[in-house]
Amino acid sequence: MSEKTGKHIAIYGKGGIGKSTTTSNISAALAESGYRVIQIGCDPKSDSTTILRGGNDLPTVLDTLREQSKLRIEDISAIGFGGVLCIEAGGPVPGVGCAGRGINAAVELLQELKLFEEFKPDFVLYDVLGDVVCGGFAVPIRDGLADRAFVVTSSDFMAIFAANNLFKAVNKYAPSGGARLGGVIANSILAAYAPALIDDFAEKTGTQVIGYVPRSLVVAQSELYGKTVIEAVPLSEQAQVYRNLAQYIDKNKDSVIPKPLNSPELKKWAREWGDRIFDVETGVVHEMASI
Amino acid sequence: MAHHVEGSRNSCAQHGALQLFESIEGVIPVIHSTSGCGVQHYLGVTRLTGGNDPFGSPPVSSSNIAEKHVVFGGSSRLREQLKNTVKVVRGDLYAIVTGCSTEMVGDDIAAMTKEGRDQDWPVIYANTPGFSGDVHNGYHLAVKALIEQLPGIWQSIGEKQSRLVNVWGIIPNQDPFWRGNLNELGRLLEGIGLVPNLLIGSGQGIASWKQLPEAAINLVVSPWGELPARMLEELYSTPSIQLQGLPVGSEAGILLRSLTEQLGLDPLRTELFINREEALLNHQFARLADSYYRAGFQREFALVGESSQVVGISEFLGKYFGLLPRSLVITDNPPDILREALISRLSAIVPGYDTEVIFSEDRSEITDVVRKGGAQLILASSLELDVAVESGVPFLAVSFPLADRIVLDRGYAGYRGATALLEDIGSALLAFSNGRYAC
Ligand SMILES: Nc1ncnc2c1ncn2[C@@H]1O[C@H](COP(=O)(O)OP(=O)(O)OP(=O)(O)O)[C@@H](O)[C@H]1O
Ligand code: SF4
Numbered sequence: 267m268s269e270k271t272g273k274h275i276a277i278y279g280k281g282g283i284g285k286s287t288t289t290s291n292i293s294a295a296l297a298e299s300g301y302r303v304i305q306i307g308c309d310p311k312s313d314s315t316t317i318l319r320g321g322n323d324l325p326t327v328l329d330t331l332r333e334q335s336k337l338r339i340e341d342i343s344a345i346g347f348g349g350v351l352c353i354e355a356g357g358p359v360p361g362v363g364c365a366g367r368g369i370n371a372a373v374e375l376l377q378e379l380k381l382f383e384e385f386k387p388d389f390v391l392y393d394v395l396g397d398v399v400c401g402g403f404a405v406p407i408r409d410g411l412a413d414r415a416f417v418v419t420s421s422d423f424m425a426i427f428a429a430n431n432l433f434k435a436v437n438k439y440a441p442s443g444g445a446r447l448g449g450v451i452a453n454s455i456l457a458a459y460a461p462a463l464i465d466d467f468a469e470k471t472g473t474q475v476i477g478y479v480p481r482s483l484v485v486a487q488s489e490l491y492g493k494t495v496i497e498a499v500p501l502s503e504q505a506q507v508y509r510n511l512a513q514y515i516d517k518n519k520d521s522v523i524p525k526p527l528n529s530p531e532l533k534k535w536a537r538e539w540g541d542r543i544f545d546v547e548t549g550v551v552h553e554m555a556s557i
Numbered sequence: 558m559a560h561h562v563e564g565s566r567n568s569c570a571q572h573g574a575l576q577l578f579e580s581i582e583g584v585i586p587v588i589h590s591t592s593g594c595g596v597q598h599y600l601g602v603t604r605l606t607g608g609n610d611p612f613g614s615p616p617v618s619s620s621n622i623a624e625k626h627v628v629f630g631g632s633s634r635l636r637e638q639l640k641n642t643v644k645v646v647r648g649d650l651y652a653i654v655t656g657c658s659t660e661m662v663g664d665d666i667a668a669m670t671k672e673g674r675d676q677d678w679p680v681i682y683a684n685t686p687g688f689s690g691d692v693h694n695g696y697h698l699a700v701k702a703l704i705e706q707l708p709g710i711w712q713s714i715g716e717k718q719s720r721l722v723n724v725w726g727i728i729p730n731q732d733p734f735w736r737g738n739l740n741e742l743g744r745l746l747e748g749i750g751l752v753p754n755l756l757i758g759s760g761q762g763i764a765s766w767k768q769l770p771e772a773a774i775n776l777v778v779s780p781w782g783e784l785p786a787r788m789l790e791e792l793y794s795t796p797s798i799q800l801q802g803l804p805v806g807s808e809a810g811i812l813l814r815s816l817t818e819q820l821g822l823d824p825l826r827t828e829l830f831i832n833r834e835e836a837l838l839n840h841q842f843a844r845l846a847d848s849y850y851r852a853g854f855q856r857e858f859a860l861v862g863e864s865s866q867v868v869g870i871s872e873f874l875g876k877y878f879g880l881l882p883r884s885l886v887i888t889d890n891p892p893d894i895l896r897e898a899l900i901s902r903l904s905a906i907v908p909g910y911d912t913e914v915i916f917s918e919d920r921s922e923i924t925d926v927v928r929k930g931g932a933q934l935i936l937a938s939s940l941e942l943d944v945a946v947e948s949g950v951p952f953l954a955v956s957f958p959l960a961d962r963i964v965l966d967r968g969y970a971g972y973r974g975a976t977a978l979l980e981d982i983g984s985a986l987l988a989f990s991n992g993r994y995a996c
């Protein structure tokens with residue numbers, strides 16, 4: 267493995283929970299304060315960096331690799347907002363081949379191309395596909411590629427479940443040099459009980475929430491313009507929330523090995539919260555189905 | 558199974574399938590996997606079977622997939638490899654076997670096979686990743702592929718032939734004496750008026766396999782022949798006769814008598830044939846008598862091999878030749894339901910004598926059992942030569958892997974096999990009494 271330059275951060279979370287939006291806004295905020303940033307989308311959907319690049323097309327590492335054996339960094343990267351270097355690992359046609367191994371191969375190739383030595387980033391952010399389904403998707407947190415992992419979650423049970431799975435993976439790999447957990451990012455905060463629920467989960471698993479991102483129309487609007495909130499509405503409150511997250515990741519070096527709940531514990535915990543929410547504000551329970 | 562096996566003599570499923578396909582004339586195997594699979598098959602299997610290795614390097618067609626195919630899928634590589642193989646090597650049947658990597662990725666082998674068929678190429682496939690089991694399971698998978706897929710290529714099924722016998726359960730190369738054993742079984746069947754369908758070896762091609770449904774009976778000589786027999790019973794109502802091991806010496810006569818009864822053959826002809834064979838074998842015993850007593854042939858022995866060999870050889874030596882089965886090690890992991898039966902059968906070979914029966918494929922465990930048993934003759938694979946030398950007892954290599962013997966058509970089954978066994982064990986004992994190892 268090539269020598270590591272800059273801080274390497276992996277962002278995980280359930281599918282559709284807001285990983286790419288959050289990661290891109292953090293990248294934009296870090297770039298805005300003068301850092302050199304690389305964002306690598308580790309997801310066959312290859313839409314991680316879209317809002318950093320105004321929605322333009324970017325050939326993925328694997329698509330390019332499929333066509334040509336020799337490739338250069340210029341072929342597979344684009345400069346986005348604030349100079350963020352955007353890369354999409356890509357993947358095979360759905361239902362064919364092994365996407366996990368694909369991400370592995372793409373990241374190895376980036377190292378071979380001496381991407382980090384050449385670009386000299388202060389931060390490298392890996393935006394990794396949904397749930398940790400198999401060893402392939404644990405690549406960024408295995409083998410010490412990333413120093414810290416963050417998980418994005420809402421107060422939705424399935425999102426918490428995915429976060430807990432990530433904790434299991436971190437717990438497994440951290441002792442042998444894998445990434446440790448930097449903390450939990452609470453996203454799409456709308457319901458009044460949501461922060462308390464996520465706080466409680468963090469406490470139970472020995473970790474902490476590093477920021478609460480409200481559910482906001484500004485995010486959707488910016489996305490329609492193909493932009494991050496930082497770029498589209500820099501003076502908004504929402505932009506400030508992302509800046510605070512970026513600042514936390516920059517300044518705070520805390521990390522832990524989380525203590526994931528086992529399935530009966532997790533189910534019991536969820537049921538207790540279900541009862542509590544139902545008692546306090548009847549009806550809210552149904553909203554849990556959406557983020 | 559939560560322990561690691563040292564020096565295993567049971568290679569992976571893919572290799573079991575390859576062994577079967579390679580031993581049928583006109584069948585061209587195509588490996589769809591990483592390049593190491595074919596090489597490992599040559600180095601770790603075929604080269605250690607007493608001269609059954611193909612000349613030079615392993616001449617097996619292989620798609621040799623690389624990382625690119627793991628990531629994006631390797632089906633198109635297989636398509637290309639199949640096309641090239643058909644162009645370069647003429648065969649009656651092309652048989653695709655897969656490996657660990659291509660099965661993990663989930664390449665659609667059935668679809669590639671169908672594409673081949675659509676071009677009128679005779680193609681079948683077997684999913685044989687190493688993680689699906691060992692060499693015995695590979696034999697199963699290959700046989701299953703042939704039984705299930707051949708009718709899709711050649712529809713016609715002929716009439717039942719009242720004398721035709723399919724022979725199952727001998728895994729080529731895993732039994733280094735497979736050719737000789739099959740030839741002898743064939744000779745015995747012919748001797749009582751039957752027509753053997755040996756399915757593998759010289760002269761055995763796709764025509765033999767097309768005849769499968771026509772057979773009057775399936776003869777099964779190891780636990781690994783039960784699956785094909787069961788399939789053929791379900792598909793074509795063919796009955797079967799099942800032995801737990803190779804019939805060696807007079808056990809062959811017992812088999813011939815029950816076949817005669819089951820198939821309504823002429824009992825007189827059978828008895829005449831058996832009498833002639835028995836007389837010849839007795840004649841050999843008599844000629845051996847002097848050496849037998851001079852070199853002290855009668856002694857305790859250890860035997861390490863597949864269940865069919867252990868049953869056949871140890872019963873012959875124990876019941877008819879006066880040797881004592883001390884430690885019997887069965888290495889082919891027969892199904893659990895068979896183990897009890899094997900233990901009670903083998904421990905009763907010499908009534909009142911204590912025979913130890915062990916199931917293991919672990920080299921160090923086997924070595925321990927053989928060493929502690931203290932037998933004065935070791936019949937095993939080349940992996941046990943060391944413990945024989947260390948214990949200072951005579952040794953004969955009879956099971957896979959076989960590093961120091963050439964086996965062309967020698968076998969230990971039937972009457973002739975019994976004679977061959979007497980020659981080989983006799984030579985080993987005689988050489989040893991003169992202070993040498995024979996082989
Ligand atoms: N805080 C928020 N407020 C409003 N909308 C949000 C917020 N966070 C994310 N979204 C919206 O949710 C949708 C999904 O977000 P995003 O694509 O970032 O999720 P993801 O976790 O990367 O999904 P995937 O797993 O599919 O990659 C997007 O349309 C995004 O605009
Ligand atoms: S175990 Fe798997 S990888 Fe190894 S030779 Fe067998 S099929 Fe190939």
Ligand SMILES: [Mg+2]
Pocket residue numbers: 285286287309313314393
């Ligand atoms: Mg995403």
